Amino acid sequence: MNSLQLLKRYQSIRSYTEAIFSPLTIEDYVAQPILEVSPPKWSLGHTTWFFETFVLIPNAKGYQAHNPQYAFLFNSYYNNAGDRVKRHNRGDLTRPTVEEVYTYRKSVDEAMEQFLSHDITGTEKWIELLELGLQHEQQHQELFWTDLKYTFSLNPLDLKYADTLPFEDDYSNDKELEFISMDEGIYTIGYQGDGFCYDNELGVHKVFLHAYEIANRCVTNEEYQEFIEAGAYKDFNLWHDEAWKWVNEHNIKAPLYWEKRDGQWWHYTLRGMQAINPKELVKHISHYEAFAFAQWKGMRLPTEFEWEAAQNRLDWGKLWEHTGSAYLPYPNYEKAAGAVGEYNGKFMINQMVLRGASVISSPGHERYTYRNFFHPWMQWQYSGLRLAR
Amino acid sequence: MNSLQLLKRYQSIRSYTEAIFSPLTIEDYVAQPILEVSPPKWSLGHTTWFFETFVLIPNAKGYQAHNPQYAFLFNSYYNNAGDRVKRHNRGDLTRPTVEEVYTYRKSVDEAMEQFLSHDITGTEKWIELLELGLQHEQQHQELFWTDLKYTFSLNPLDLKYADTLPFEDDYSNDKELEFISMDEGIYTIGYQGDGFCYDNELGVHKVFLHAYEIANRCVTNEEYQEFIEAGAYKDFNLWHDEAWKWVNEHNIKAPLYWEKRDGQWWHYTLRGMQAINPKELVKHISHYEAFAFAQWKGMRLPTEFEWEAAQNRLDWGKLWEHTGSAYLPYPNYEKAAGAVGEYNGKFMINQMVLRGASVISSPGHERYTYRNFFHPWMQWQYSGLRLAR
Amino acid sequence: MNSLQLLKRYQSIRSYTEAIFSPLTIEDYVAQPILEVSPPKWSLGHTTWFFETFVLIPNAKGYQAHNPQYAFLFNSYYNNAGDRVKRHNRGDLTRPTVEEVYTYRKSVDEAMEQFLSHDITGTEKWIELLELGLQHEQQHQELFWTDLKYTFSLNPLDLKYADTLPFEDDYSNDKELEFISMDEGIYTIGYQGDGFCYDNELGVHKVFLHAYEIANRCVTNEEYQEFIEAGAYKDFNLWHDEAWKWVNEHNIKAPLYWEKRDGQWWHYTLRGMQAINPKELVKHISHYEAFAFAQWKGMRLPTEFEWEAAQNRLDWGKLWEHTGSAYLPYPNYEKAAGAVGEYNGKFMINQMVLRGASVISSPGHERYTYRNFFHPWMQWQYSGLRLAR
């Protein structure tokens, strides 16, 4: 890529963020109902801070930080980048205002435009960091939807982001459930292209897989309702020990956002409450639930390797799919030095891998080597499951 | 009062609320950093809901609730008035927007104006409720300042409500500390006028007081600094058992908002960080601290009765003053029936009484029979102390 | 008292402790199911430590601590007496063994016997501390029963301390409920005798009381059952705000130890599960419950002053009786210097006074000026209530 192409890519991703934020009221930018949800205003500043901190300050001659205190406000979890506001206090910061954060974005965007107006050789080290910043911004675009849905769902006023919203409902899947047979053998895992990937996808390596079968599609609402109606949320034999505590302490009875009204299941969506469509893929389920469902079927979840080996024969890309693999480094995984090394590596414990991509993932994120990861109790992602045996 | 006078009083108090809220940005209306702090938007809706629920709906013929869901959103703690948003979720509600809440206020104000446009006999039962609603709104005006100060203080950007703000700093008190002697005898306690008072001030009764001495003024910053510098926050003998736990668990070293920079004490104010003025009265201290200070001086706090008996000889009205009295009902206290009975009575346990009024109390709230009350660990009020012996 | 009398008194109280502990198994000495309950082994050591620390070490020439580490193990809450095992860790200490603690007792008893074998003038300062130690030991005798009852009640094996136990059941009260009228006037409060009393009873002072009526006896089980059956545990209007949270969070439905089996109320006692006797006085109720009961009756609890003023006309001494008074210092209360000053004073916040004495109080503890105190949610004492109006 030359610098003009880079600039265009930068502008396109940055302006898409602003487009999806645009229907928000100013009030919507502030709230942080739970630790995991970031206020939209904070996300806006944080993604900007990333470019300022990792691209402009070290590389753009003469660049002065827009506001030196913003480093404290908008650092997320980079110990190497200094102190920061505690995560649970992000929602307490009424200032800077939304307008000031947009001013910050604009200022950084202008500096980036100037910075990218010169010729480049293509081998500059900051190009990687710029690309990481763009991918990072796209991850926050996805988080924007999941976070907003969570916050809106708590409000008794049945809020809508928009009256119609393609990704919220219309991806039913009429395919018959079939199982694809995969042969025993050695498969190669990990990213081998020359585009962008995260460091956790590197460390290409071989794995031996025994013969297995994997479903052609994810589980549907109608299939999941059978599980509910069979009393699965009351049968301890289906659940992990800690999952069973979770079900009981939080009184879990269905996927997140589901609600039974007059004997019919409804679910909250960003276009308001909707009746459940039986043919759609079930989503907003935790790893615990995905595991219990597979257990109930007498099957199991695929490992991330089985998923990757079979990927070109699967229908995927609508939901993040729970796998049976823990999130651990690949052989020969190498953590980058400094702050960037904190991007992935330090989370490789007590989380499970999800594969695929979801309807709200930004374009370019449907990479079959992508390793997403969440704690096993988390439901607020667009996450579903696929069976294996 | 005739209805025109009532209307004027209503309008004057309501518009004062809007005046003091006016410098806020929209973002400032949303945050709830701790349980005890209400988002300004919520206060605005809640005070409006009070008039709608207790005056308009039962009394204004044909009045329809502006939005029936607001009863759920803006009820604070009245079990008799139905279910409500949990207190810790008030900050999660990005909607209704600030504008919508102002529309709600305007709509209720118009209905109140119409309601008050007819002649009244002066004996209508709702007049008391209207007056309670106005006093309640004024209490929220005071809470507005205390809450905002708390929220702003958490922000690293050294926020200011205004560049100058008389009540934040300029009430130094140069009077020599003197002790007023009060005679042993029977004193009458409680509100005996014919104006407004809260139900907790009624139940006029007699108390016997032994001879005592009470300070002419509250303790100053300079006097309090001596206490700090004498190591009082490290001397368990000065503190209640539970206070000592509080000091250690929360690492308390000074009044709230105080901060030591280069050997000099500063404190956060709504006009920004300021150096401590030695002659000002110390404020933002908890009951625990007030008690420990008096202990250190070899004195004690006055009881609320001692305070009331001596009130016309004291210089008071700048701070809520901690007393040595627990918040309990007066003899013959009678709880009102229904929701209004929840205003005070159900909090008469495990709290301590504060007397006086503060620089941020609304006009008309400097009533010497007024019984304010807080948990003994709370510092976020404009609270100080006066010595007795 | 001469030294021989002191010695006899010492021996009599110490041996009574051992007598009531004697039916325990060694296992019973160890457990601490909740923070408030002390393991019997710890109580045994702690009461011994009191004499060693406050009488022997400062006064008995040449006395050497039995085991210097015991000061760390058996100090309860005296900051002035040095560091100590955390309260919640008392049940973790399997050693010293029960036998070793009895050896410690015996060793201290022998040293005390020797110490008391010399003539005394009667004005020695340690005499007061010795007496305080004896009163303290008697308080632990009472705690022994309350703690043991709590621990045994958790065990599914329906444990019994003994097959018959007079204090557990047979104090029914057939008296008609009557109200005694008391005149308005000035009454004198506080201990005026020349025997022992705690420092919190001193500071004799006058109070003015308005005319009031006070019940001749405490409330019975049968009267309390009516309250339960009227749905009182579900009616928020009867409860303090924090009491209502307590009822709901802990799912309180009746006094502690009550259990409904086949429509009949039973309660756990130290002689096993027993059917409720309607004529007995209701016990094991918290201040919250006592308050709610009085509220339901349209009456109130007496203040501690009303109780003391009327005491010689009341039938009391079977239960600690909840009052409407907070536990605060009397006017002119003076905290003793050093460790002894921590006995009472530092707890004078957020607790309520109970008056009287209970069937398990040790002889000599039925002093009408006695001020017992507990947090308002505590039920595990032998506590009941008397109505006033």
Next chain:
Amino acid sequence: MNSLQLLKRYQSIRSYTEAIFSPLTIEDYVAQPILEVSPPKWSLGHTTWFFETFVLIPNAKGYQAHNPQYAFLFNSYYNNAGDRVKRHNRGDLTRPTVEEVYTYRKSVDEAMEQFLSHDITGTEKWIELLELGLQHEQQHQELFWTDLKYTFSLNPLDLKYADTLPFEDDYSNDKELEFISMDEGIYTIGYQGDGFCYDNELGVHKVFLHAYEIANRCVTNEEYQEFIEAGAYKDFNLWHDEAWKWVNEHNIKAPLYWEKRDGQWWHYTLRGMQAINPKELVKHISHYEAFAFAQWKGMRLPTEFEWEAAQNRLDWGKLWEHTGSAYLPYPNYEKAAGAVGEYNGKFMINQMVLRGASVISSPGHERYTYRNFFHPWMQWQYSGLRLAR
């Protein structure tokens, strides 16, 4: 095995339990200082309950439960076997007494002896359950040491289980640290013998391993001290994100039981406090610490497969060794039906695998396919680490 052999094996394992418990005082049998530690008395009853519930009751004609309430008291976590005492209440049960629990053991042992006095065909289904019960009892023998060490370590009296205790100290390892090279290839994993193994070792399968190197021995105290002295407990870059929180919240500075006195490291052992021996293997470290140490060395932990593939070239068996593998089911793992299926499967989430065996593991437990597992913050096991790269 014929029934006589089975009987001998049963008696030998059961009597070994009693032998290692014999130095305890009765008090030692009762305490449960943390959730994870079971009181010795409970372990004694629980292992007995296992044989009664899974062998005698279903198979021994005419056998009557020794005490039907014991099923409630001594069930650990088997939902299929009914309700049970909550785990955190085990230490509250002073009864049954130690003597009664030994009577229970004796009674079950006699019934087992009678049951095993008849000829068997060798194909009886209960033989597997008997064997599982024996393995289970041996696991509790190991837990006995780890739990007792933890409880004793909290006691300020420097308790000793015995004056000499071979396993506590004398396994220094003078070997030079060397790395064994392992070839790339397909390896077979899982138990293939015909003796006993747990269900989690079954599901023999192949894995592909890239070439790797693995240390010939575990890390020593002296090597670990370098890590401490290099400031590792203060360098966030070495730790997982959640590990870093753990280090700071719990103020972790060294392995469990280590204490610095006058510049020298000591550690608590079951024969009392001992100076650290530099040549011994470091133990009582969590997975977090093992990971951070490897990170600091620029290496990593071996996976459980790498460990198993290399096992016959390693010096192992003194400590449980942390691996880089999450505890997940093997391909084709099948959970047994009913209560026995709860033995392992339901814990296969959020835990990490440890391989090897420790100096306190019972004979017969040094099986190279054995998969032990703990949460990554747990230190109280005899756990160490081996490097790989």
